[in-house]
Amino acid sequence: MESIRTNKLCYKIGDKVILDDINLEVPRGSVYGYLGRNGAGKSTTIKLLLGLLTSKHDNIFIQDRSLKSHPTAIHSLTGNLIEAPCFYNKLTVFENLKYLDLIYGQGTERIEEVLELVDLHREKKKQASSLSMGMKQRLGIAMAIYHDPELLILDEPLNGLDPQGIFEMRKLFQSLNEQGKTIFLSSHILSELERVATHIGIIEGGKLIFQGTKRNLLKEVKRTVVLKISSAESATELLTSKDFSVSLDDSNAIRVEIASDQQLNELFKILVLNGIDIYAVESFGADLEQIFMNLISQAND
């Protein structure tokens, strides 16, 4: 079941197409990383999902409800942080959450609980405008999770946080996800997204060029295996004849490109059956950043 589903979501400004037939499928309970370059259409998608921009058609469904027909019900189920954090400068940290409390009616205990979660309890009496950039980001996250939403939509939530803050936020997102919350987040810190996300969507030029589990995405990409073996030259000849992409690394090591686990198994079998001893294996998997760059260049080709 999907937490977010869009059906051929399009958005234009004048003649310029910003989003072109986006079919998002964000499974419930997932952490969905939404990747794209600047101007690819990430923030526009997020604003459409939150109803801050209006889609002409009834093609956005959140928790199985149409955004067009049930905007307020959907807003009560979602928390958000879009680009820069939003809060009221003249209110203190506590008062910003109290403002939300007057709407949601969750009580002062919930305010304290959320402040503990984002580690802002010591700053609760400080005026929001006087907070550091990282603390403002934490306040934005506190305001997003205050009403315990089932779905969190976060656009660049790690902006302005120091490494300790990023670590704590990752822990927070993981713990919220373990509680069953769906998290839809975009971030330019790909290494962080790689650690947190279970699903990935990649947008380029307004088009969704990949969507699926992180495992599937990583599977699609070739990795390089470096083997330390007894006879590198004969192994190179042998593997080349079997359609492997091989190169000599040094006198007793070869570098082989592997597309799947089956191919890796085949590689070992060939070497062992031909009497070549294997002393060491090193595998270099492509990280999300490489995959992202590859997909973007493929899409542009």
Added chain:
Amino acid sequence: MINSFYRAYISEQYKLSKNRQLFWVLLFPVLIIFMADSYILYEATRSEIVGSVPNPWKLLLGRYVFQFFYLIYPILIAIFVYACCDVEYKNNNYKILFTLPVSKAKIFFAKAVFIIVVVLFSVLLAYFFFLLSGFTLSRLVPELGFQNYDYREVIFFTFLRLFITLSAIAMIQLALSLVVRSFIFPMGFSMFMIVFSGIAANKEFSDFIPYTGSIKSLTNIMSENISFERLDYSNLVMAGIFLMLSFYLFKRKGAL
């Protein structure tokens, strides 16, 4: 229920009541009355006006206070209304406002009602202080003769009509502040209209300019005019029209 007008109103009230401008709009008129009182007392000590004024409610307190009210009240309202909109412009807080599980209509009318309530309290406070200062002066300087005149009816109607005028002005300023983010434009417009209404006050068409109501509150108290006129009905209609226009602008507003 989350999506209720009551919750929208108390949350707006909580947020907007932290504005410093709220205290100015509430207390500045009282300060003007206090300063007028002080000046009357000062004049009385010099014995220049004692016994020489036929109706001190009108010719002393009324004249001094409403000369300032005419110039300052519309500007106070413009500053206050702008501040109510500015909190949403800062940090692009419309993003918070429009993703709350409360309809845009309820949020808007909560804001508009809060503005009207503050204007009402400001005028009520000024009205009570005006009466109080007259009664206090009658005790402190009986020679001025405040106790010899019952001017309560004129004062009541003058403040009531001032409230109607200020409500219309508040709604115009609300529409302006929703259109432009800049502080200069709504303020400049307010100042221009005060000057223009001073020039055009005697023209027939001035009844259709709500800002004229502030200068006419001075002439009303001076001429003991308690009857509702075309200007007052026009101001009531203007308040309604600009309220709906502001609602339309608010509904169209995005948080980009």
